[in-house]
Structure formats: C-alpha cells, structure tokens
Amino acid sequence: MRIVVGIKWVPNTQAVRFDPKTGTLIREGVPSVVNPHDLPAVELALQLRDRYGGEVIAITMAPPSAMKGLEHVLGMGIDRAVLITDRAFAGADTLATSYVLAEGIKKIEKDIGKVDLAVFGQETIDSSTAHIGAQVASWLDWPYIYYVHKAELAREGVLLVERRLEDRVEWYEIELPGVISVAMKALKPRPVSLIRKIRVKQENPVIVWTNKELGLDTRCIGLKGSPTIVSKVTFTPEVPRKKVVYKPRDGLDAAVWLLEQLAKDEKAGKVIERAVRGEF
Amino acid sequence: MPGGSTPQKFDVIVVGAGPAGSAAAYLLAKKGFKVLVIERGRGAGSKELYGGRVYAAPLREVWPELDKEAPIHRWVRKERISVVNGETVATIEYTASKPVSFTAYLPELAGWMAKKAEEAGALLVDEVRVDEIIVENGKIVGVRSGDDRVYADVVIDAEGANRLLLEKLGMVERASPENLAVGVKEVIKIGGKNIEERFGLEPGEGLAWVLVGVTSGAPGGGFIYTFKDTVSLGVVVHLRGAIKAIESGAFTDHVYKLVEGLRIHPYFRKLWADGDIVEYGAHLTIEGGLSFMPKKLVAPGFVIIGDAAGLLLNTGYTIRGVDFAVYSGKLAAEAVEEAFNKGGPTEENLKVYEEKLRDSFVYKELVKHRGIEKVMKDPDFFTKYPAMLTLTLGKLFEGEYEEPTILEALLSSAREAGVPLLSSLLKLLWVVRRL
Numbered sequence: 001m002r003i004v005v006g007i008k009w010v011p012n013t014q015a016v017r018f019d020p021k022t023g024t025l026i027r028e029g030v031p032s033v034v035n036p037h038d039l040p041a042v043e044l045a046l047q048l049r050d051r052y053g054g055e056v057i058a059i060t061m062a063p064p065s066a067m068k069g070l071e072h073v074l075g076m077g078i079d080r081a082v083l084i085t086d087r088a089f090a091g092a093d094t095l096a097t098s099y100v101l102a103e104g105i106k107k108i109e110k111d112i113g114k115v116d117l118a119v120f121g122q123e124t125i126d127s128s129t130a131h132i133g134a135q136v137a138s139w140l141d142w143p144y145i146y147y148v149h150k151a152e153l154a155r156e157g158v159l160l161v162e163r164r165l166e167d168r169v170e171w172y173e174i175e176l177p178g179v180i181s182v183a184m185k186a187l188k189p190r191p192v193s194l195i196r197k198i199r200v201k202q203e204n205p206v207i208v209w210t211n212k213e214l215g216l217d218t219r220c221i222g223l224k225g226s227p228t229i230v231s232k233v234t235f236t237p238e239v240p241r242k243k244v245v246y247k248p249r250d251g252l253d254a255a256v257w258l259l260e261q262l263a264k265d266e267k268a269g270k271v272i273e274r275a276v277r278g279e280f
Numbered sequence: 281m282p283g284g285s286t287p288q289k290f291d292v293i294v295v296g297a298g299p300a301g302s303a304a305a306y307l308l309a310k311k312g313f314k315v316l317v318i319e320r321g322r323g324a325g326s327k328e329l330y331g332g333r334v335y336a337a338p339l340r341e342v343w344p345e346l347d348k349e350a351p352i353h354r355w356v357r358k359e360r361i362s363v364v365n366g367e368t369v370a371t372i373e374y375t376a377s378k379p380v381s382f383t384a385y386l387p388e389l390a391g392w393m394a395k396k397a398e399e400a401g402a403l404l405v406d407e408v409r410v411d412e413i414i415v416e417n418g419k420i421v422g423v424r425s426g427d428d429r430v431y432a433d434v435v436i437d438a439e440g441a442n443r444l445l446l447e448k449l450g451m452v453e454r455a456s457p458e459n460l461a462v463g464v465k466e467v468i469k470i471g472g473k474n475i476e477e478r479f480g481l482e483p484g485e486g487l488a489w490v491l492v493g494v495t496s497g498a499p500g501g502g503f504i505y506t507f508k509d510t511v512s513l514g515v516v517v518h519l520r521g522a523i524k525a526i527e528s529g530a531f532t533d534h535v536y537k538l539v540e541g542l543r544i545h546p547y548f549r550k551l552w553a554d555g556d557i558v559e560y561g562a563h564l565t566i567e568g569g570l571s572f573m574p575k576k577l578v579a580p581g582f583v584i585i586g587d588a589a590g591l592l593l594n595t596g597y598t599i600r601g602v603d604f605a606v607y608s609g610k611l612a613a614e615a616v617e618e619a620f621n622k623g624g625p626t627e628e629n630l631k632v633y634e635e636k637l638r639d640s641f642v643y644k645e646l647v648k649h650r651g652i653e654k655v656m657k658d659p660d661f662f663t664k665y666p667a668m669l670t671l672t673l674g675k676l677f678e679g680e681y682e683e684p685t686i687l688e689a690l691l692s693s694a695r696e697a698g699v700p701l702l703s704s705l706l707k708l709l710w711v712v713r714r715l
C-alpha cells in the first residue's frame with residue numbers, strides 16, 4: 001500500500017496570544033508544531049503500512065521551516081516526505097491549499113507510483129475548518145469518509161473503516177484509492193525513535209517541490225486562488241474569576257454550596273428565585 | 281525504515297544540547313570525531329525567552345567568532361547593586377571601562393552553539409530523550425532511548441542540573457528540595473530606545489542589576505537585566521531558607537507575588553512603564569557549587585560536564601553557569617582527544633579532564649564562592665542587614681534639621697534593625713569578601 005498523509009505546520013496555539021486592540025494573532029516568538037490532530041492520522045497510516053507493507057509519504061504545503069515538522073513525523077516512522085514550498089503558495093485558504101495538495105498527490109503518482117490512500121487529520125488547531133480532506137477528495141474525485149477511528153483492508157482494493165459518532169458506531173467500506181480523515185485523539189501517536197531520527201538526519205528523505213516542479217496556474221494558488229474572506233473576528237471577553245475553592249464532602253454538599261453561592265449573586269439569585277417559583 | 285534497529289556506532293555520544301554539550305560536540309566534531317548529540321527538547325534550549333548575563337572570555341576560547349556571530353543582546357557596561365527596604369532603595373552603580381559580559385536569551389544562545397556543532401559535523405538529534413546510559417562489563421558503552429540502543433566509545437553526560445541519568449547510574453544522589461532554589465521572572469517589552477533612555481545606556485550597551493531585600497525575608501534576591509528591546513526582572517528564593525522563613529512567619533507571600541511586588545514597586549515601576557509582559561515563568565534550579573559536584577567526573581568511557589557536574593554558581597540573586605558549562609565542554613573535548621591518542625577512553629586516560637578542571641578558573645571560582653552557602657542559611661542577610669543599611673542611609677540623608685554622624689546613624693539603625701553592630705559589620709565584610 002502506498003499511503004500519503006497530510007501534515008500542517010501550525011503555530012502552537014496554546015502559546016499564541018491575541019492582541020485585543022488589533023484583534024490579530026501575536027505570532028512573534030511562537031514556536032510551530034505539527035498540527036496535533038494530524039498525529040493520529042500519521043499513526044493510522046503507519047499501522048496500515050506495518051500491517052500490509054508498502055510506504056507512507058508525508059505531504060505538506062508550508063514554508064521551509066516545516067522541515068522541522070517533517071523530521072518529527074519521519075522520526076515516528078514515515079518513510080519519506082514531500083515539502084511543497086513556494087512564495088506563490090502563500091496566503092492560501094483551504095480551497096487553494098487542497099488544490100495544491102491534490103496536485104502534489106498526482107505528482108507523487110507520476111514520479112513515485114500509484115497512491116492507494118490519502119489520510120488527513122480531522123482539523124487543525126489554528127483554523128479548525130475540517131475542509132482539507134473533503135476538498136482533496138473532491139479534486140481527486142476519490143471517495144471520502146471522516147471521523148475515522150480504525151481502518152483495515154476488507155479485501156484487495158477495499159478499505160473497511162470504523163467511525164464513532166456520539167450515539168453509534170458505523171462501519172463503511174470505501175473503494176481505493178480513497179481519502180479518510182482520522183478523528184481527533186482516535187489513536188495515540190507513537191514516539192519519535194532515536195535510530196529513525198539518526199537516519200533522517202543522515203539520509204534526509206525529504207523531496208522539495210516548488211511551483212516550478214508543480215507548474216500550477218497562479219490564478220488557482222496562494223492568495224489569488226483563495227476566495228475565502230475573513231470578514232470579522234471577535235473575542236470572547238474574559239470573565240473575571242472569583243477564585244474560590246470549596247472542597248465538598250459529596251455531590252449533594254457541592255450542589256447545596258453552589259446554590260448558596262449563586263443565591264448571594266444578585267443576577268443569579270433572581271434566576272434561582274424565578275426557578276423556585278416555577279417560572280421556567 | 282520500518283522498525284529498524286540496526287546498531288549504530290559513534291565515537292562520541294553527547295547527551296544534552298545545552299552550552300556544555302554543544303561546546304564539547306563542536307570541538308570534537310571539528311577534530312574529526314564522529315559525534316552524535318541527543319537532545320530531548322525541540323531544538324537546543326527551551327522555547328522560553330529565558331535570559332541572563334554570560335561571561336564572554338571562556339566562550340571565545342571555543343568560538344573566537346563569538347562577538348561577531350552569537351545572538352548577543354547587549355554588552356553589560358553598567359552594574360548596579362541595590363538594597364531595598366520597603367520604598368527606600370540604596371544603590372551602587374559601576375560603569376565598566378570594558379564590558380566582559382553580555383546579555384542573551386539563553387535558548388537563543390544555546391541554539392547558536394548547537395548550530396555551530398552541527399556545522400562542524402556533529403549529528404544533532406532532538407525530540408529524543410535518553411532513558412538510560414548503557415553499562416556493559418563496568419564500562420559505559422552507549423545510550424538507550426525507548427527500545428533503541430546506540431553505541432559509542434565515549435558518552436559525555438551534559439544533561440544539566442536535573443541529573444536523572446547520573447542518579448540511575450548511582451553516581452549522584454537525588455537533589456533534596458533543601459538544595460533547590462526557585463526563580464520567577466517576567467520579561468517586559470519596552471523597546472530599545474526606552475531601555476537606553478531609562479537606564480542611561482548607549483545603543484548596544486546593557487545593564488545588570490542585583491537586588492537585595494526584595495524577597496520578604498526569604499533568602500534570595502532579585503535581578504534586572506536589559507535585552508535588545510525587553511527587560512527581564514525576577515526573583516530567586518532558596519527553598520531551604522524559604523521553609524524557615526515561612527515557619528517563622530516572616531515570609532507569607534507566594535513567590536509570584538515577589539516579582540509582582542518588584543514590578544509595581546514605586547522606585548522601579550517607571551523603568552518598564554507602558555511595557556507589555558511578553559513572558560512569564562518559574563524555574564527550579566539547584567544551588568550548585570562544590571557540594572553538588574559528583575565524587576567522580578569520569579568513568580570508563582564516560583565524562584560529566586556542565587551543570588550535571590555541579591559547575592554552577594548560585595549567588596543567591598544571580599545564577600552563573602553558561603561560561604563554566606562551555607569551558608568544561610572544552611576541557612572534556614581535549615581530554616577525550618588525548619585519551620584516544622593514549623590508546624583509548626579508559627578511566628585512567630580520561631582522568632586528565634578532572635585535572636584540567638581543577639586547574640581551571642571554573643574550579644577556582646567555585647572554591648572562592650564557597651561561603652555563599654553559609655549566607656543562604658542566615659536569614660539576617662535578607663532581612664536585618666538590608667534594613668540596617670537603608671535605615672542608616674535614611675538617617676544620613678533624611679534628617680530635616682540635624683544630620684547625624686555615620687557612626688550615630690549606624691548605631692541607632694542597628695538597634696532598630698535588631699542586630700548587634702559589630703558582629704553584623706564583621707559578617708558583612710566576610711560576605712563581601714566572598715561574593
């Protein structure tokens with residue numbers, strides 16, 4: 001099986017702060033990471049390869065600094081990686097990004113060999129659109145399924161996937177080549193291994209493509225190829241915390257204490273009164 | 281590369297890409313040794329803007345290009361020492377004719393050093409933790425990380441102050457909380473122009489400022505450093521004394537409050553007015569010093585350098601160790617090369633490292649500052665003496681009609697601060713000689 005897995009190099013949003021005055025991200029000094037939701041996708045791809053043989057190729061469209069992220073997944077056991085990097089791709093929304101990734105997969109098929117499966121994470125921590133898997137599938141005209149927790153080959157050329165929803169578990173068969181998105185936290189990613197990482201450093205199995213190699217129409221990529229407009233961003237105002245800690249004996253004690261506290265609060269007190277009077 | 285666990289062999293494995301590890305790796309790689317550096321963090325150094333003051337000369341011995349290439353923020357031209365008692369502040373300022381130290385963000389500096397090692401040919405693998413040093417037949421032969429084992433003729437332990445690997449080897453004991461200090465700091469961005477104006481500096485010049493009397497009676501002190509466009513202020517408190525101070529009721533605040541107290545202190549707050557706090561953090565550090573040094577710094581196929589070897593000086597208000605770390609890395613690299621030339625890295629042949637270290641400025645500095653430990657145990661140094669000094673100066677300078685003589689001022693201040701004058705003067709002299 002030849003599996004391609006998509007990786008995004010994102011600012012670590014846990015470390016990002018917002019400038020409340022301008023409403024923009026302060027990215028200064030914020031370290032980037034591999035999008036954490038991509039790691040279960042990497043793990044699933046590696047498990048499939050370990051079971052059925054073949055290779056896993058990571059693909060990312062990113063600035064050159066993403067090499068560090070590729071090193072990470074290569075250290076986990078990815079066989080080689082493709083870094084698509086070019087100023088022409090900058091400023092892309094999900095449409096332009098998925099277009100470039102789909103073209104990247106086509107080029108992998110041309111240069112390296114047939115791809116059976118493309119795997120993506122559920123969404124990214126810096127934009128949470130969950131578009132990419134679906135859009136890549138559309139560009140390639142491959143079947144797509146998301147929220148995947150497990151996957152195995154049902155038979156030659158058919159993947160059996162398990163997806164868990166709130167109230168049920170579903171199984172689907174999808175014909176390969178196909179695209180899946182793996183649910184967040186579906187699988188625990190394996191750690192980076194010392195020996196693999198040494199080999200990554202020695203062999204550097206990363207292929208770099210710019211738009212010279214891909215030759216895409218500049219109207220369809222980067223800022224020009226991106227119809228999405230972010231019209232406004234607002235922030236949830238910070239609620240001042242009272243910083244009171246109460247150690248209840250049990251659940252009932254906790255509930256009583258909480259009610260008492262709320263009753264003392266003018267606004268909450270009124271609501272409680274109305275509730276007691278049966279006004280809701 | 282599925283699974284792959286083919287054995288890998290290097291001449292030297294360095295554990296930890298801090299200043300010590302990178303210096304050793306750089307020098308050995310330059311001499312043609314096949315060197316592997318393993319670092320558990322991403323890149324060298326942590327991600328934080330941890331900043332400090334670093335002495336340049338020992339670093340230049342390893343990297344003569346230091347001044348031109350390293351991520352130096354400001355050359356320290358001005359030194360200040362202040363004794364703070366409530367709102368009163370007594371300050372001594374010294375302007376150096378020629379700066380010998382610079383300020384830098386330690387992770388940036390460590391990153392530069394690691395890059396130098398890589399450029400010299402060392403293989404740096406980050407995001408991988410060494411779990412164990414492998415011992416076979418009484419000899420150290422390599423490292424284990426997870427299921428992976430990698431072998432080398434020499435392993436250099438540069439794991440820093442948190443010496444889990446050395447503990448596992450039984451070469452050191454676990455540091456007791458008594459020997460730890462906690463540091464809390466803030467980094468405030470005010471812009472380079474403001475720094476130069478507010479601290480009276482020329483462009484590129486910096487200031488290092490040590491504060492006594494800002495720890496609510498707990499042993500420790502504060503510091504202020506200037507960087508390119510930020511100022512860092514922080515407080516270090518020694519746990520051993522802090523516990524005592526808490527028990528005696530002298531110290532009631534959370535350590536975080538101490539830094540905040542410094543930030544909003546009426547005397548200091550103007551210095552960073554209108555700035556943005558860009559970083560905030562706390563660190564545990566060792567007290568360091570000779571008592572922290574392992575009994576042996578070498579074993580067959582094994583050398584310990586940097587903080588792991590106890591080469592750290594915690595004076596109570598500042599921490600110094602980067603220059604020691606780099607220098608010990610240099611000495612270890614020389615020793616390893618000599619050992620190889622003498623037939624191999626046996627304990628006998630590596631011993632020359634211990635000798636070189638004992639003859640170096642590093643060891644001499646540590647010996648010289650031995651007295652610090654005693655100071656740290658004496659709460660008077662952080663409560664009564666600062667009070668006495670500022671009270672004395674207050675009496676000298678704040679008399680509205682009458683001006684006392686210095687002796688009168690000293691005597692009455694000593695009484696108010698509750699210390700016998702003569703013994704405290706003697707103690708102060710004793711300390712000053714050791715600082």
Ligand SMILES: Cc1cc2nc3c(=O)[nH]c(=O)nc-3n(C[C@H](O)[C@H](O)[C@H](O)COP(=O)(O)OP(=O)(O)OC[C@H]3O[C@@H](n4cnc5c(N)ncnc54)[C@H](O)[C@@H]3O)c2cc1C
Pocket residue numbers: 295296297298299300301318319320321324325326331332333334335386408409410411438439440441445463563564565585586587588591592599600601602603605
């Ligand atoms: C709060 C604070 C402020 C300081 N301020 C100053 C200052 O102003 N000036 C100054 O000169 N010094 C200062 N120091 C001291 C200085 O940081 C140290 O002395 C110096 O970094 C020691 O270098 P090192 O290479 O020995 O250890 P470290 O810099 O600690 O490097 C050790 C490295 O080993 C890695 N490591 C540890 N265990 C493993 C493992 N098992 N596997 C893989 N990697 C591992 C760590 O991640 C780390 O990167 C300060 C220290 C602290 C804590």
